[in-house]
Amino acid sequence: MREETEAFEPKADVAEVTKQDKTEERAAPGRKPKMLTRDVSVFYGEKQALKDVSIEIYDDLVTAFIGPSGCGKSTFLRCLNRMNDTIPSARVTGTIELDGEDVNASAMDVVQLRARVGMVFQKPNPFPKSIFENVAYGPRIHGLASGKPELEQIVEKSLKRAGLWEEVKDRLQESGTALSGGQQQRLCIARAIAVDPEVILMDEPCSALDPIATAKIEELIHELRGRYAIAIVTHNMQQAARVSQRTAFFHLGELVEYGKTSEIFTNPKRQRTTDYITGRYG
Numbered sequence: 217m218r219e220e221t222e223a224f225e226p227k228a229d230v231a232e233v234t235k236q237d238k239t240e241e242r243a244a245p246g247r248k249p250k251m252l253t254r255d256v257s258v259f260y261g262e263k264q265a266l267k268d269v270s271i272e273i274y275d276d277l278v279t280a281f282i283g284p285s286g287c288g289k290s291t292f293l294r295c296l297n298r299m300n301d302t303i304p305s306a307r308v309t310g311t312i313e314l315d316g317e318d319v320n321a322s323a324m325d326v327v328q329l330r331a332r333v334g335m336v337f338q339k340p341n342p343f344p345k346s347i348f349e350n351v352a353y354g355p356r357i358h359g360l361a362s363g364k365p366e367l368e369q370i371v372e373k374s375l376k377r378a379g380l381w382e383e384v385k386d387r388l389q390e391s392g393t394a395l396s397g398g399q400q401q402r403l404c405i406a407r408a409i410a411v412d413p414e415v416i417l418m419d420e421p422c423s424a425l426d427p428i429a430t431a432k433i434e435e436l437i438h439e440l441r442g443r444y445a446i447a448i449v450t451h452n453m454q455q456a457a458r459v460s461q462r463t464a465f466f467h468l469g470e471l472v473e474y475g476k477t478s479e480i481f482t483n484p485k486r487q488r489t490t491d492y493i494t495g496r497y498g
């Protein structure tokens with residue numbers, strides 16, 4: 217049954233979300249999702265952390281996952297490229313598809329999957345290697361470059377796309393860990409881009425960054441949209457409103473509501489969504 221919603225004052229900027237409506241028209245109705253999940257549940261040992269989540273993620277669109285702490289956003293994000301495989305107690309059920317392929321099939325090459333569905337974490341985690349090596353590592357192990365000149369081109373292109381090239385082009389041999397937090401996060405985005413992904417997953421990519429570095433990452437997300445399907449977990453509703461065209465609201469392991477960001481923030485259909493976006497909890 218549809219829940220009634222009360223009048224509310226959304227915390228996010230309505231002008232921002234209605235602006236998003238115009239950019240969202242590129243997603244033609246009826247086309248195939250890049251990724252889809254059906255009835256995905258996740259258990260950590262006996263404890264169920266996610267319940268029957270069904271969702272679609274499209275090319276050209278940024279999908280934001282929002283909800284209070286512990287509701288399962290990161291758990292769900294990690295299902296999309298099988299990062300939960302690395303947690304021994306985690307068990308995933310249901311269907312997850314990438315371009316119609318079963319992500320959890322035993323024939324799926326997980327290393328290949330994680331190149332196609334790249335991930336950027338909350339805390340920037342560059343390798344303790346040079347800036348160049350951080351970006352070159354993936355293309356090298358995936359055999360994407362036939363020689364050094366091609367590898368150099370990939371590194372340059374990836375750093376340019378990540379908006380970092382101008383800041384680092386003269387010091388590519390310096391350590392990636394010597395960069396500022398915001399630069400390190402853009403380096404991690406360049407590293408994901410370098411292996412030519414189709415989907416980029418971002419788990420609270422700005423939560424360790426200051427407002428200026430955050431604004432740069434948000435700008436970058438705008439620029440990357442159109443090349444990659446992007447899914448982002450964020451605690452910040454203003455950020456979800458600014459960067460996404462689709463929003464999924466999770467609560468207590470359930471996907472409560474999923475739809476256009478503009479509708480979720482201005483006309484939510486479920487009371488629980490209303491309560492969250494008006495700041496009544498979370």
Ligand SMILES: Nc1ncnc2c1ncn2[C@@H]1O[C@H](COP(=O)(O)OP(=O)(O)OP(=O)(O)O)[C@@H](O)[C@H]1O
Binds near residue numbers: 260283284286289
């Ligand atoms: N490795 C793990 N082992 C056991 N339980 C876990 C593990 N990771 C997450 N959980 C539990 O699963 C539930 C969902 O956690 P998850 O981190 O996905 O939520 P979240 O919405 O991303 O939270 P936050 O916003 O605080 O990061 C929580 O109850 C959490 O304690």
